Amino acid sequence: MDIRQLKYFLAVVDHQGFNRAAEKLLIAQPSLSQTIKTLEQEAGIPLFHRVGRRAVLSEAGKALVGPARLVLRDLEAAQSAMADLKGVRSGRLELVAMPSPGIEPLTSMIATYTGLYPGMTVSADAAFTVEDVVTSVRNGSAEIGLLGSDSPIKVPDVDVIQLERQPLVLIINPQADEFGGREVLAREDLGGHRVVVSQRGSLMRTLVDDVLADGVAVEIVVEVAHRTSVLPLVLAGVGHAVMPQSWAPLARQSGLRVAGIEPVSELHVAILSRQTNLTPAARAFLEVAKGYAATHAEHER
DSSP, rough: OHHHHHHHHHHHHHSSSSHHHHHHHHHOOHHHHHHHHHHHHHHSOOEEEEEETEEEEEEHHHHHHHHHHHHHHHHHHHHHHHHHHHHHHEEEEEEOOOHHHHHTHHHHHHHHHHHOTTTTEEEEOOOEEEEEEHHHHHHSSSSSSEESSOOOOOOOEEEEEEEEEEEEEEEGGGOOOTTTTTTEEEEEEGGGOOEEEEESSHHHHHHHHHHHHOOOOOEEEEEESSGHHHHHHHHHSOEEEEEEEGGGHHHHHHHHHEEEEEEEEEEEOOOOOOOSSOOHHHHHHHHHHHHHHHHHHHHHH
16 A cells, blocks of 8 residues: 555545546546555455446445545655755645634635745635534544634644634624614514524524524524525625624625624634644644734733
């Protein structure tokens, strides 16, 4: 088993088939198939089940994915360390982020990071739950994870930096603004209004569900999985939306109004990383994150 075989194996996993993996790797499909066949022969067990044109992981294949990613990540760390010694500031940082933290603070941190290291490329993948982020960091598919949760998160065997707390706000279409221009609203003020919500499990949806449970007549008009759809729906006059403070600047730039909600609910934003074998690129990003956290800790005092 060698590095090339593991790289090809993960390409088939990530691209869900041999044809697309071969195109991504810029090699002939028969060459890829032969490499995987050799790997399976060395392992003594099939890694994929061939279903038509699809390649479905076997149980052995599933067990290999995490270790294979860690091996390739450690190789990247070694290569980056050697490049660092030569004064080369280029490479790739892979991270994963949930939607709201992916708006902010990720934008600010990437702006700082790419300003300090202009030769770096940042690859930001999407995750929709805390568990998705933790899994991506643990299995090595991402070095850095950015998440938001309803309380400060603690994860065994993973380093956590608490970045900031984002209060939930109401994003209002001014054309349907019946709140009298108030900057802060009580939760019961949502009664009689139409709202756009995210799916169950998010802090934003929990606030709306709690208001409904208290007997306040809020009308859920749209439930969306992709939060990038929320602001366009508010702009179209479909309804108002409860969102974290990170969305407020973009909402205001779009011509929407933002009001606070009391009692306050906060999204706790944190950054995760493996405890060992981080690439220099990832370590540099963590320094940027620590600087961001320190600055916002002073503002919250």
